[in-house]
Amino acid sequence: MTLLEGRPGEGPEGRRTAGRLRGRLRRTLLAGLIAAAVAVPVSAAASPDVPAPIPASPAEGAAPREVYAANLGNVAEAARMARDAARTGRADRLHAMEAEGAAQFLAFDGRGRGRAVEVFGDLETADRITVLVPGSDTSLDTYQRFRAGAVSLQQRLKAEHARSAVVAWLGYDTPGTISATVLTADRAQEAAAELAPFLRRLEQLSVPEARVSLLCHSYGTVVCARTATGPKVGDLVLYGSPGTGAASAAELPTGARVWAGRGGDDWIGRVPHVRVGAVGFGTDPVVPAFGARAFAAGPGGHSDYLKPGTESLDSLARIVLGTPEAPRA
Structure with a gap:
């Protein structure tokens, strides 16, 4: 009999003991999840022009509400330090994050471009969990745009399925859209090395029947294409993709169903999907030869993609919920 099975004895006392053991195990897994959520970025440590406190370190075994409170306090302190350093733009954006009040940050690092991992919904009881991986030019200075998409998706999911949670994973230093970095997989490789252990901890923390969906946008698709996923990740969705570096969906390190879609007015469709040496990402995931399932992304x-009322948002929600299968584009 294992701790996960959790029945050390019969009767009321045995059930209470089992409950305590399960709670302790979950808190231990939560500590591991936090550690995997956001590593200290080298670039942030080398960016003294953006002062911020070191990331919060909740005690091992801390309850989720304590983790969220510690990180929200860190956001407030980072805002104060930015204001004192005359970084008013960053300070205003951090105050906006803090003003949410009930915000649930699994991790937060205000240094440099910054990192944040925010939860929408009840992660410990959800049986449909979505992890959003952003693309280029996503940082604490543009976080509200990323956050708005997560909120929109969570609201859409909850309208049909109450036990839903969305995780906005800004757990890597995204490249700039106009930069040489965005043309190579270097940042994506580093990010994948952090995203994979985060997903493993997430799977351990969630309820046994939970299904995880990985939704990846733009350069985030390059990250996800290099991320080994566990058995609970049932769907991997690529949208607005410049290519993944793989010739086909079969080459991706996942057993999940792979989906791809692109909006009718998405400029990425006009970018050549080629690869020359280490530059570029090759095959367009939306072409039939890539082998991904197509979803309707609208105009x-x-x-x-995650704006309220859009066809793409409806399609993504259907993929996450699995009811029914999203229609083909």
Whole structure:
């Protein structure tokens, strides 16, 4: 009999003991999840022009509400330090994050471009969990745009399925859209090395029947294409993708169903999907030869996939919920 089975004895006392053991195990897994959520970025440590406190370190075994409170306090302190350093733009954005009040940050690092991992919904009881992986030019200075998409998706999911949770995973230093870095997989490789252990901890923390979906946007698709996923990740969705570096969905390190879609007005469709040496990402995931399942993405642009009321948002919600299968584009 294992701790996960959790029945050390019969009767009321045995059940209470089992409950305590399960709670302790979950808190231990939560500590591991936090550690995997966001590593200290080298670039942030080398960016003294953006002062911020070191990331919060909740005690091992801390309850989720204690973790969230510690990180929200860290956001407030980072905002104060940015204001004192005359970094008013960053301070205003951090105050906006803090003003949410009930915000649930699994991890937060205000240094440099910054990192944040925020939960929407009850992660410990959800049986449909979505992890959003952003693309280029996503940082604490543009976080509200990323956050708005997570909120929109969570609201859409909850309308049909109460036990839903969305995790906005800004757990890596995204490249700039106009930069040489965005043309290579270097940042994606580093990010995948952090995302994979995060997903493993997430799977351990969630309820046994939970299904995890990995939704990846733009350069985030390059990250996800290099991320080994566990058995609970049932769907991997690529949208607004410049290519993944793989010739086909079969080459991706996942057993999940792979989906791909692109909005009718997404400029990424006009970018050549080629690869020359280490530059570029090759095959377009939406072409039939890649082998991904197509989903209807509607007429939207590159930043419109998670906007309320869009066809793409409906399609993504259906993929996550699995009811029914999203229609083909």
